Amino acid sequence: MTPHALWADTEVSALRAADHLLLRLTAELALPEGAFACTHLVRGDRPRVALSFTLPSEPLLRTAEERLTTLGYEVTPGAPDTVGRAVVYPGVGSLTGTLTVGELLARSAIDRVTVLGSQGQPPPEQTMRTHDHVRPQWQGGELVLAAMPAVGGTLVPFEVPDPTPCCADH
Template sequence: MIIAVDSGTAGTVEAEHLCHELLGLLTGAEIACTHWIPAGRPDPLSDEDQAGLGAHVAVSITLPSATTAMVRRLRHRADEEDLGLVISEPSIELGPSHLVRGARLASAEGAGRTAGRLFRFPGQSAAVGRLTARELRERAGIDLVEGIGGTPVHDDSVIDTRDFVRPVWRSGRSVLLVQPAAGGVLVPFELEHQQKCCSNH
């Protein structure tokens, strides 16, 4: 099942913090993603002002199932903080309509694995230190290691993960984008600029 939340978060640092807090309300979560939500537009069928929300980041969490208590905690938090909440099973949509639309998009991308940046994923704890592309695929469950700008990546290419990897979903596969670095190694394209309060979760 998929749980998606849109709080209108401005960037990935805040979105990862939200992910971490939501994971504290859930058990058995396997995957957590952040999703880029385009700027909203006025909804001619609604009396609410939808134009004020710019591009922002929502989150989705995948887990086998949710207990009644977990759903109750999520609903309570959404009510308290005026969040957009979408739960796939049971089907629940709650919150301001413009945030619910963002949560719907995050839910669809997470369910289809068509887009989204992975904050938690199976095998993540193995994606540390220096690993070859083959080892990242075999140990960390990353489907593809891809070099940006045509940078070649072979099975024995060494990736210095710097203990921070954020693969992305693309066409149902998890893809880690890498770039050249000093010393003849590759490093993740997204470097760790997150605040330590979130990067260590």
């Protein structure tokens, strides 16, 4: 099964807003299990977040393209880059609460977990608190989740669901 991809340009400049838009569009498009939906940072004269969709068939791709165009998005074949941040991917719905790294890998399309400041991968029995917000990123054709050590010897995804804005206490 060869996946088919397209991306939609947006005016959204914040990841959190892009996540909400992507989840809304994914629901409207009724994407099947096995589809991927990612955010991509676009730099340059007009910084923004683009959205990509990878689908398992050409007919699904054509339908998504038609619906996104009807909704007013500029749609381009492929993906804007190779390092998209996955928001929707196989198994994402099962990555809630606390699980082991082994369970996380077995339940989802994530290929591996890396831990900031560590070499190699964490052991499969290492626990991870997901905070119900797991955003892996494509790296070299693999879906990789960056994690960091947390209290009690557990891990947490590097990206948190509600980050504190820079300089919030000033």
